[in-house]
Every structure is written in C-alpha cells, then in structure tokens.
Amino acid sequence: MTRLLDAVDGISGIAGAIAMAMLAVLVGSMIFEVVARYVFGAPTIWAFDISYMLNGSIFLMGAAYALKADAHVRIDFLSSRLPERVQRIVNAAVYALVLAPVFAIFSYIGIEKTVKAYRTAEVEMVSPWAPLMWPFYAALAAGLLVMTLQLLAEAARFALGHKSPGSTEHELEDTEAL
Amino acid sequence: QEVTWRVPTSVPEGSFFYNNFLARFADNVDRLTDGRVEIQPFGAGVVVPALKVYEAVQDGVVEAGHSTPSYLVNQDPTNAIFASFPGGMSAEATLTWLYEGGGAKELAEFRKEEMGLHSMVVGVGTSEVLAHSNKPLKTVEDFENLKYRTSGAWAAVLKEDLGGVPTVVPPGEIYTLLQRKGVDAVEWATPGSNITEGFHEVAPYLILPGVHQPTFVWEVVVKEDTWNALPDDLKTKIELAAKLTTYEGFTHFLDADMKAMEEFAGTNVEIITLEPEVVGKLREAGRSWARKQADAKAADGDQRMGEVLKDYLDYQARWTDGSKYLVRDGN
Amino acid sequence: MFPALFALVFAGIPVSLCLIIVAVAFGLSAFGDLVFLQLYGAVLTTASNFNLAAIPLFVLMGAVLERTGIALRLFQALQLWFGRMPGGLAVTTIAMCAIFAAASGVVGAVEIVVGLMAIPAMQRYRYDMGLGAGTICAGGSLGTIIPPSIVVVIYASIAQLSIGKLFAAIIVPGLMMVVFFLAYVVVRCMLRPADGPPVSREEFDRPLAEKLAVTAKALVPPLALIVAVLGSLLTGAASPTEAAAVGAFGTLVLAAVLGELTFPMLRQAFAVSIRISCMIMLIVVGGTMFTSIFAVTGGSTLVRSAVDALGVGDVGVIAVFLAIVFVAGFVLDWISIVLICVPIFTPVIKAMGIDPIWFAVLVMVVIQTSYLTPPMAPSIFYLKSITPPSITYGHMYRGVIPFVLAQLAVLIAVLLVPAAATYLPSIMVGL
Ligand code: NA
Numbered sequence: 001m002t003r004l005l006d007a008v009d010g011i012s013g014i015a016g017a018i019a020m021a022m023l024a025v026l027v028g029s030m031i032f033e034v035v036a037r038y039v040f041g042a043p044t045i046w047a048f049d050i051s052y053m054l055n056g057s058i059f060l061m062g063a064a065y066a067l068k069a070d071a072h073v074r075i076d077f078l079s080s081r082l083p084e085r086v087q088r089i090v091n092a093a094v095y096a097l098v099l100a101p102v103f104a105i106f107s108y109i110g111i112e113k114t115v116k117a118y119r120t121a122e123v124e125m126v127s128p129w130a131p132l133m134w135p136f137y138a139a140l141a142a143g144l145l146v147m148t149l150q151l152l153a154e155a156a157r158f159a160l161g162h163k164s165p166g167s168t169e170h171e172l173e174d175t176e177a178l
Numbered sequence: 179q180e181v182t183w184r185v186p187t188s189v190p191e192g193s194f195f196y197n198n199f200l201a202r203f204a205d206n207v208d209r210l211t212d213g214r215v216e217i218q219p220f221g222a223g224v225v226v227p228a229l230k231v232y233e234a235v236q237d238g239v240v241e242a243g244h245s246t247p248s249y250l251v252n253q254d255p256t257n258a259i260f261a262s263f264p265g266g267m268s269a270e271a272t273l274t275w276l277y278e279g280g281g282a283k284e285l286a287e288f289r290k291e292e293m294g295l296h297s298m299v300v301g302v303g304t305s306e307v308l309a310h311s312n313k314p315l316k317t318v319e320d321f322e323n324l325k326y327r328t329s330g331a332w333a334a335v336l337k338e339d340l341g342g343v344p345t346v347v348p349p350g351e352i353y354t355l356l357q358r359k360g361v362d363a364v365e366w367a368t369p370g371s372n373i374t375e376g377f378h379e380v381a382p383y384l385i386l387p388g389v390h391q392p393t394f395v396w397e398v399v400v401k402e403d404t405w406n407a408l409p410d411d412l413k414t415k416i417e418l419a420a421k422l423t424t425y426e427g428f429t430h431f432l433d434a435d436m437k438a439m440e441e442f443a444g445t446n447v448e449i450i451t452l453e454p455e456v457v458g459k460l461r462e463a464g465r466s467w468a469r470k471q472a473d474a475k476a477a478d479g480d481q482r483m484g485e486v487l488k489d490y491l492d493y494q495a496r497w498t499d500g501s502k503y504l505v506r507d508g509n
Numbered sequence: 510m511f512p513a514l515f516a517l518v519f520a521g522i523p524v525s526l527c528l529i530i531v532a533v534a535f536g537l538s539a540f541g542d543l544v545f546l547q548l549y550g551a552v553l554t555t556a557s558n559f560n561l562a563a564i565p566l567f568v569l570m571g572a573v574l575e576r577t578g579i580a581l582r583l584f585q586a587l588q589l590w591f592g593r594m595p596g597g598l599a600v601t602t603i604a605m606c607a608i609f610a611a612a613s614g615v616v617g618a619v620e621i622v623v624g625l626m627a628i629p630a631m632q633r634y635r636y637d638m639g640l641g642a643g644t645i646c647a648g649g650s651l652g653t654i655i656p657p658s659i660v661v662v663i664y665a666s667i668a669q670l671s672i673g674k675l676f677a678a679i680i681v682p683g684l685m686m687v688v689f690f691l692a693y694v695v696v697r698c699m700l701r702p703a704d705g706p707p708v709s710r711e712e713f714d715r716p717l718a719e720k721l722a723v724t725a726k727a728l729v730p731p732l733a734l735i736v737a738v739l740g741s742l743l744t745g746a747a748s749p750t751e752a753a754a755v756g757a758f759g760t761l762v763l764a765a766v767l768g769e770l771t772f773p774m775l776r777q778a779f780a781v782s783i784r785i786s787c788m789i790m791l792i793v794v795g796g797t798m799f800t801s802i803f804a805v806t807g808g809s810t811l812v813r814s815a816v817d818a819l820g821v822g823d824v825g826v827i828a829v830f831l832a833i834v835f836v837a838g839f840v841l842d843w844i845s846i847v848l849i850c851v852p853i854f855t856p857v858i859k860a861m862g863i864d865p866i867w868f869a870v871l872v873m874v875v876i877q878t879s880y881l882t883p884p885m886a887p888s889i890f891y892l893k894s895i896t897p898p899s900i901t902y903g904h905m906y907r908g909v910i911p912f913v914l915a916q917l918a919v920l921i922a923v924l925l926v927p928a929a930a931t932y933l934p935s936i937m938v939g940l
C-alpha cells in the first residue's frame with residue numbers, strides 16, 4: 001500500500017517537475033516576445049498562444065503536486081478544534097468519495113476532448129498562428145488524471161493515519177525575533 | 179412557456195454586441211411567440227467558454243448558442259465568406275445577399291451538414307474602423323513593418339501581402355499597449371463600439387474605411403434535433419424574430435456609428451480616409467487571400483468554399499454595377 | 510448554495526475544492542449529467558486565460574527575492590530611515606505594495622511578492638502580527654485599485670465605459686486608499702508603539718555615510734527591478750502580463766549577478782511558485798464554476814428582482830447597490846460580483862442620469878473590500894498559504910478590519926467629493 005502511495009507521489013512529483021520546467025519556458029517565451037517586438041520590431045505570432053497554453057498546463061500539471069504538499073488553502077480555525085481522527089476521516093471521505101470521482105470524470109472528458117481535437121485537427125480559434133490544440137488539451141487531461149490519483153492517495157493517507165489535513169510545513173518558517 | 183433555451187454568447191453581458199444582437203433576439207422571440215419560447219441569454223464565459231459556444235451546443239450542454247462564424251475561420255476558412263473578409267461586400271450588400279441572394283440558406287446548409295446545427299442569422303454589422311493608429315497610414319507602403327493588432331484573415335493579408343507585423347494582444351491589454359506605443363495600430367470593431375473603448379484617447383489617428391472587415395455576421399445556432407422537435411408555428415416565429423433582430427440591429431448599428439463619428443470629429447483625433455486607389459489594392463489583396471484558401475480547400479477535395487466564394491464574388495460584382503442608381507447622401 | 514459552501518469550508522476542506530463540490534452538486538439539478546461537460550468549460554476558460562499567466566511569474570519573482578538576501582537587505586535599509594517612525598516596516602510594506610500594484614493587475618501576485626519579503630522582516634522586529642497580516646492583505650488588495658487593473662478592464666467592457674477613463678478615475682481613490690492605510694498604521698503605532706516597534710537607537714544612529722552605503726547596496730537591486738518592470742510597462746516594451754515576466758527574469762539575473770543563484774535555491778523557488786500559483790488558479794477555477802452554476806440556477810434573477818423591487822429614481826438606490834456589492838463581497842470573489850451585478854446595475858444607473866464613471870469607481874472601491882472581508886477573503890487565503898504557523902486566521906481576520914474601514918472611508922470620501930473620481934478623466938488628453 002505504502003509503495004503504491006509513494007508511486008502516486010512520484011508521479012505527482014514528476015508532473016510538478018514538468019510544471020517547473022514549463023514555468024522556465026514561460027518566462028523565456030515572454031521575454032523573447034518582449035525583445036522581439038521592442039528591440040527588433042518583429043513580434044512573434046506564437047508567444048501569446050504558447051504563454052497561455054503553458055500557464056494552463058503549469059496549473060493542471062502542478063495541481064496534484066500542490067495537493068501532495070497540502071498547499072491548497074483550508075480555513076481550519078473551526079475544524080482544527082475537532083479531534084484529529086475526525087478531521088482525517090472527514091477529509092478522507094470527501095477526497096475519496098466526492099472529489100476523486102468528480103476529477104475522474106473531468107479527466108475522462110479531458111481525454112475525450114484531446115482525442116476529438118486530434119482526430120479533427122482542431123486549431124486555435126482566433127490566433128493568426130492557429131496551432132493544433134490537442135497537445136494543450138492533453139496536458140490538461142494528464143494534469144487532471146494525476147490530480148485524481150493524488151486525491152485517492154491523500155484520502156488513503158488520511159484514512160490510514162499517515163497524514164493529517166493542514167499538517168504540512170508552511171512556505172515561510174517563523175523567523176527569530178531580534 | 180413551452181420551450182426554454184439557455185443561450186450563451188461570445189461577448190460579455192451588457193456589451194454593445196450583446197444588447198444589440200442577443201438581448202434583442204430574446205425580446206423579439208418573447209414578443210413574437212407570446213411568451214411561449216423563453217430565451218435565457220448568458221454573457222461570455224459565464225456558462226461555457228467564450229469561444230466554445232458552437233461546441234457547447236453540439237455537446238448538448240446548452241440548447242442554443244450565439245456566436246460568429248469569424249471564430250471558426252481558422253478551423254475552416256469557408257466561414258470567412260459568411261463572416262465577411264477583407265475586400266468582402268459592404269454591409270448593405272451583405273444583408274441583401276444573405277436574405278435575398280441565398281447567402282443565409284447556404285450558411286444554414288453548411289452548418290447543418292458540417293456541424294449538425296440549425297443556423298439563423300441574427301446580426302449583420304456595419305463597417306469597422308480600419309485602425310486606431312500612432313502613425314498616419316496613407317499608402318500601402320505605410321503598412322510595411324507596422325505592428326498592428328489584428329487577427330483572422332486580415333492578419334494573414336497584412337503579413338503576406340503588405341509586409342506588416344500582425345501582433346496578438348489580449349483584449350484587456352490593447353488600450354494599454356496602444357497608449358504606450360507597444361503596438362503602432364489596432365483594429366477592434368465599429369465606430370459606435372470603439373468609442374467606448376477609448377482608443378482615440380491614446381492614438382492620434384483614426385483610419386477609414388474598414389475594408390478589413392466591411393461587415394460581420396452573427397448567428398444563433400440550435401442542435402438539429404432540438405430544432406426539429408419544435409412545432410412548425412414556433413419555428414416560423416423564431417425565424418421571424420431572428421430576421422427582425424437582424425434588421426433592427428443593423429439600423430441601430432448605423433445610428434450609433436453616425437453618432438460616434440460626430441463625437442470623434444469633436445476630439446483631437448485626426449481622421450484619415452484612404453484614397454480609392456489604396457483601398458482598391460487592400461481589397462484585392464483580401465479577395466486574393468480568399469481565393470487562395472478556396473483553392474487549397476479544393477486541392478483537398480472540398481469544393482464548397484470555392485462554390486460559395488464564386489457565388490459571393492458574383493453577387494458583389496452585380497451589386498457594384500447594379501447599385502449605382504442608389505442616391506448617396508452628401509453629394 | 511452558500512450554506513453548503515460554508516459547511517464544507519468550515520469542515521476544513523480546501524476552499525477551491527469546496528467551490529468545485531458545491532458547483533457540481535447544484536449543477537446536477539440544472540444540467541443533469543452534462544454538468545461535468547459544462548464545468549470542464551470552467552477549467553478550460555481558466556487554463557486559457559492569458560492574463561492569469563502573470564500569477565506564476567510574479568510569484569516566481571517573489572520567491573527568488575525571498576530566497577536571495579535582496580528582500581531582507583531592503584527591509585533593513587529602509588528600517589535605517591523609517592526605523593524610528595511608528596510602524597516603519599508596515600509603512601514600507603504598503604509602499605512596496607503600491608509600487609508593485611502599478612506593475613500588476615491581479616491581487617494574489619502583488620500580495621505574495623511583498624508578503625514573502627515582509628513577513629520575515631516583521632517577525633524579526635516583533636511586530637503585532639494582526640497589524641502585520643492586515644497590512645499585507647490590504648496592501649496586496651491594492652493590485653486592482655491602482656492601474657493597470659483586470660477588474661477595471663472587465664467592468665469597463667461590461668458597462669461600456671472607456672477603460673482609459675476608468676483607469677484615470679481610480680488613480681486618486683487608489684492613492685487615497687494608500688494614504689488612509691498609511692495613516693492608520695502610523696496613528697495606531699503612535700498610540701501603541703509596541704505593535705510596530707521602532708528599532709533601537711544604537712541600530713538607528715549610524716554615521717550618515719554608512720547609512721547611505723548600506724541603503725545604496727540594498728536599494729539598487731529592488732530599484733533596478735522596479736525600473737525594469739515599470740519601465741518595460743511605461744515605455745510600451747511590455748504589456749502588463751509580460752511585465753511580470755520581465756520582473757521574474759530580472760530577479761533571476763540579479764540573483765546571478767549577486768552570486769546568489771544556486772541550483773538548490775532555484776529548485777526551491779520554482780517549487781514554491783508552482784505550489785502557490787496552482788493553489789490560486791484552482792481557487793479561480795472553483796470560483797468560475799460556482800459563479801456559472803449560481804448564474805444558471807437563478808442567482809442573477811435573484812439580484813435582479815431585488816433591484817426591481819426598489820424602483821428607479823431614488824438616490825437610495827446607489828446606497829442599496831453598494832450594499833449589495835459589499836455583502837456579496839463576503840461570499841463571492843470580484844469576478845462573480847462584476848459579472849452578476851454590473852449588467853443589472855448599469856441600465857438603472859444610466860436611467861437615473863448618474864455619472865457612470867463615478868458609480869463605477871464607487872463599485873471598484875467596495876469591490877476592494879471583498880478581498881478582505883471574511884469568510885471568503887482571497888487576500889487572507891493567499892497570505893495563509895505563505896505564512897508560518899504562528900500567524901493565525903485570528904490575526905488575519907482581526908488585522909483586516911481596520912483596513913476595511915479605511916476602504917469604506919475612501920468610499921465616503923468619493924461619495925461626498927465626486928471630483929476625486931471624475932476630475933482626472935475629465936482632463937484627459939484628446940477629449
Ligand atoms: Na494594478
């Protein structure tokens with residue numbers, strides 16, 4: 001079981017790493033566009049599409065990784081007064097019984113849209129570049145799928161008592177006062 | 179009510195296009211069907227993504243949708259002929275072609291066969307503003323190396339025939355980038371619609387006429403099954419409501435444009451009207467784009483675009499000669 | 510829909526996921542099985558929104574700044590000058606937020622950039638964290654009241670107003686908000702010095718030459734960044750979203766120049782950026798889903814009938830409209846408020862002959878409160894996502910209240926003196 005959960009974590013980690021790489025490319029493509037337009041007076045026709053597609057892909061490829069890190073904000077000032085066991089059961093139930101199925105259906109739709117876009121050679125609707133859409137849709141579908149797996153893994157961890165909601169470390173640690 | 183349709187559109191609720199086309203259509207349907215059919219309009223992005231209206235209707239998420247063939251041009255350039263393209267017919271010629279010259283029927287057949295949708299024209303627009311510009315544009319050469327926010331067919335013509343640089347700018351950032359001279363020129367919509375965007379406040383030149391988009395066409399699409407399930411009297415009334423909407427919207431556009439042009443004249447913006455010879459060159463470049471697209475489709479074994487384009491260009495030529503008798507105001 | 514949302518939110522389920530669950534549950538009744546296809550549209554809309562690309566970029570900028578010594582040195586240097594002033598660090602925070610707000614049109618990004626810099630510094634100087642948290646949340650909310658602003662763009666397009674005029678109209682109220690925030694901080698810290706303590710005299714009384722040297726060293730990097738971001742924006746080199754990329758790239762270059770760019774640091778900074786921006790984006794998705802189902806299941810009709818019940822012609826209508834926006838701000842995010850309310854208000858306002866620009870500014874100011882008013886307070890969520898555990902929701906909820914009052918004070922000022930909103934647009938060139 002633990003190995004299975006670790007494997008899911010590993011997949012989310014890889015998706016997260018891909019998102020990080022995409023963020024680097026996002027910075028690069030926007031800078032390229034700024035330089036091309038301002039310095040060389042020759043804006044690209046692709047930077048706009050690439051940028052929004054990268055941002056969307058980053059978001060979904062990183063969503064599972066953010067879930068793994070428990071980065072999705074909760075309001076826990078009431079719930080944190082409940083016994084930890086109750087908190088874990090509530091979260092496990094909602095993740096496994098509600099959210100995982102919902103995201104599984106979104107993943108299925110995402111895959112369907114990807115296949116359809118591939119078959120019909122769907123292109124961007126308003127862009128002069130008119131790129132094919134299926135790679136973007138595929139990234140969204142992949143992100144949703146990984147998110148589904150991670151929701152199940154988190155639910156299992158909560159249920160097994162390996163992890164508690166809101167217990168993960170924070171982005172900033174307390175700073176020593178002078 | 180017997181029928182309720184949720185109808186999303188590609189423009190924001192309350193915007194000029196929304197009020198003039200979709201909200202007007204909803205009112206007209208209500209009146210002509212004595213309230214038996216309710217059209218529930220939804221602004222862009224509220225129910226379905228702004229540019230996915232056609233797909234949402236095909237998927238059955240909503241019963242009907244309101245959008246323009248312009249958004250389908252990248253997928254199939256045949257749509258450009260129905261939506262109007264650079265060098266295409268004037269607004270009144272388009273209106274006449276659609277309702278009297280068989281254009282609307284061709285569009286309906288095209289939608290039915292290609293997408294399984296029943297199409298009704300609900301809006302024919304007036305000519306757009308060719309550009310709000312930081313540079314004076316007077317000759318064809320002035321378009322060379324021009325950083326110009328535009329899209330669709332005009333972007334292709336600009337790049338391939340005029341040596342310009344089409345630039346993609348998201349709608350919310352056009353004003354800022356024009357103001358700060360990140361782009362030299364932008365095209366957006368009609369005078370009556372542009373005036374509220376305030377581009378003339380930041381760019382000193384307004385260039386006419388809008389040969390890149392002499393008019394534009396909006397339609398309401400309904401899934402074939404949904405449409406066929408309607409009783410015949412309702413079908414007729416909804417079709418009539420659509421046609422009434424087109425005519426009412428058209429004169430409303432014209433009136434708003436006239437008032438906007440009066441207002442532009444009172445500002446510091448310099449209005450430049452291109453010489454007929456320049457206009458002719460731009461329009462021919464546009465028509466040549468359309469012919470190339472049709473040839474490419476024909477080479478792929480799809481003859482439809484070529485046929486529709488031929489019909490369209492013939493009508494344009496006949497209109498050019500046959501409408502000379504019309505009295506033009508101002509001369 | 511709202512009771513269901515609150516039950517889930519307070520049960521400790523992540524906010525973004527609560528919004529999604531409630532949208533699915535209530536959407537099932539409106540769309541049946543097709544609700545998933547319909548809500549997938551919300552995912553696609555958000556994932557395809559170019560403007561939102563500013564979020565990971567500004568967050569990356571903040572994360573790198575925080576991990577290099579740049580942020581800390583800046584705060585130490587500013588402390589040398591403002592240190593004896595009451596609440597000097599909070600003053601600095603607000604000033605930084607105002608500057609970043611002039612470069613960015615979204616809320617979360619500004620808040621996280623400055624929050625990552627300000628929190629460690631404030632903790633170091635033992636600030637009252639209610640004040641600290643409130644300052645950062647309120648400062649972060651300036652992102653949309655100081656142009657450029659995505660809220661203004663969307664409002665203008667729906668209400669058919671000039672974006673440029675509306676940008677000009679919010680400048681004075683935006684600056685007023687900055688001044689009111691500063692005034693509150695300074696007055697509070699004068700009355701209760703322990704909340705925002707000054708630095709010790711030994712630390713403050715350095716030779717002038719040393720002060721200048723420290724300041725120069727600390728100020729140059731962030732100033733260079735601000736010049737890069739604002740400069741690229743003002744010269745037209747970059748659009749507001751692209752300016753975020755200039756900021757992120759500039760920060761990386763700076764870190765490299767300062768010799769602080771290491772692989773582990775870079776990895777950490779990118780990891781933080783992904784976590785935070787995915788968190789924000791998922792809230793946006795949830796909000797979009799919630800709004801669409803709310804609109805389809807008659808939410809718009811509800812607001813519309815409330816407005817119709819009032820009748821037109823009463824000046825009290827303005828008060829009621831603003832009250833609706835304020836109350837909506839407790840539970841809805843700004844985009845829902847704008848999408849639902851503006852189309853309903855606009856025709857009424859026009860029929861009454863009220864200056865639509867002035868009214869738009871009033872709505873903008875009230876919308877500012879929606880970021881800060883609990884329970885659904887995006888500013889607080891964003892801050893919570895980066896704070897250490899010792900800063901609690903209690904600190905944040907208490908901390909933001911005075912700033913909400915300051916925003917309402919701006920509202921009253923603009924109500925009483927409409928020229929604060931209408932003067933700048935009226936003198937704009939070309940009209
Ligand atoms: Na801003």
Ligand code: NA
Pocket residue numbers: 838839840841878879880881882883884885886887
């Ligand atoms: Na709120």
